[in-house]
Amino acid sequence: MSIFVIGYYAALIAASCLAAYYKKHGAFMLLFSLTLVSFIIGIIGGVPALRAVTTFAGALALAAGTSYAFKEFLILISKPALAKELRTAPLTASFGMFVIFTYAIAAIFAPWIAPHGESEVISSAFAPPDENMLLGADQLGRDIFSRIIYGARNSVGLALVATLLAFFMGAFAGLMAAVKGGWFDQLMGRLADVIMSIPSLIFALLMLSIFGTNLGVIVIVVAVIYSPRVFRLTRAVAGNIVVMDYIEAAKLRGEGDWYLIRREILPNSTAPLVAEFGLEFCFVFLLIAGLSFLGLGIQPPTADWGSMVRENATLISFGDITPLIPAAAIALLTVAVNFVVDWMLFRSSGLKEQ
Known part of the structure; x- marks a missing residue:
């Protein structure tokens, strides 16, 4: 022994x-x-x-x-108010916040952190790791570590922009449908049903095949796919608020729809919407990574984690786990965001008071 x-x-x-x-x-x-x-x-x-x-x-x-x-x-x-909330956070939520913070630093300061350029060829194809390349080279001789750092900016940044657009579209439509009701509510609800009935990946592949794969098209297509989810949640939350007495009192005072949304409904529906934003980001992030893996997402030579998995998949046949690193980066961020979202949902549910 x-x-x-x-x-x-x-x-x-x-x-x-x-x-x-x-x-x-x-x-x-x-x-x-x-x-x-x-x-x-x-x-x-x-x-x-x-x-x-x-x-x-x-x-x-x-x-x-x-x-x-x-x-x-x-x-x-x-x-003090935020510190009091943070003291109740479990270690899983703290871990998620730390991972998100690390990814944000990598994305913002990528040109200073990465030792080489995003598309700079510095070695031969699939060169092994050395003192200049921490993870070796890809199929064109580019530094994999540098491309992973730049991938944090490109992959996460594009997913964040698409999520913001989807959230704005869905939340605005949901709030207006709850306030106005009638035919507008019915129209938006049926439109959301139609979009949600189509599998997201198939819909994205179809739209990108028709309109091209530039970044603007990707953002718009992904936002259209996931905005109905935000619409459904926002409509449900706001629908429970618009029947409250203080909303009726505001209407009797002559307040308009924008005042009701901005001053009465949004402050009382922030917690579930923020939690939904985190979940929405995970779905968008995974969809964009999947599109890049299939060749219809972020296009070369721009570094992207999904396309890096596809480009270096040959190394797995030789027992090299380097292609799994960008896949692990995708999985780690998704798990981290879910940890934070779980904590936020727990806080908004009121279970902490029991």
Whole structure:
């Protein structure tokens, strides 16, 4: 039995005993369960399996520590009201906010962070990693690490613009339908039903095949596809508000539709709409990445995570996981946004008061 195995089990058992002594029941259950699972994994997979478990546990511990530190940092720099809300945030939400912050920094400062240009050819095709290229070169000899950094700006930026447009279109239509009612409400509802009845990917492929694949067309097509979702939610939320007594009182005072939307309805429907914005961003982001993977999204030589997976897929046949890095970047951002959205939905649901 190696020193690593002895030290591994000794550390787990010692940590479990300390957690039990200080009556930290949650930590004890976690540590002792890990000890029992490690016995089974060690018998089946041996030392390499235990090293993999140690690496995974260390990564989780690092993520948890980073999330906690980032949460405390946000609390210290925030105003008292916001700091009070942040103290209730779970570590998953803190982790999501940290990931979003990291992606934002990479997107904003991409030209200064990336060691090479977005489409600069600096080596031979599929060159291995060296001191100049952290992740090696792609099929044309461009630095993959630099393209991933620029991909944060292009992929996330395009998805954010498309989400903002879809949200504006859907929310405005939903608010107007709730306030006006009648034929306008019926017309917008049926139009939303028609668009939502068509599978989003098929609709996007059809529109992009007809109108081209420039960035403006992509933004408009994606916004049209996902605005009905925002319309449905906004119409439902606003429909419950427009029947309230204070809305009737505002109408009796002679207030117009814009006043009702801006001063009465929006302030009382902000929480679910903000949560919906996060979910909408995830759907838009994944759709744009899928379109780029199929060759109808962001076009070369512009760096995009979806197209990078397709362009470097050949490396997977040789056991190189480099093409999975942009795919992991897509998945990580999607999970992070969902963590934050889950927390926001929990806050807006009122369950925290129970």
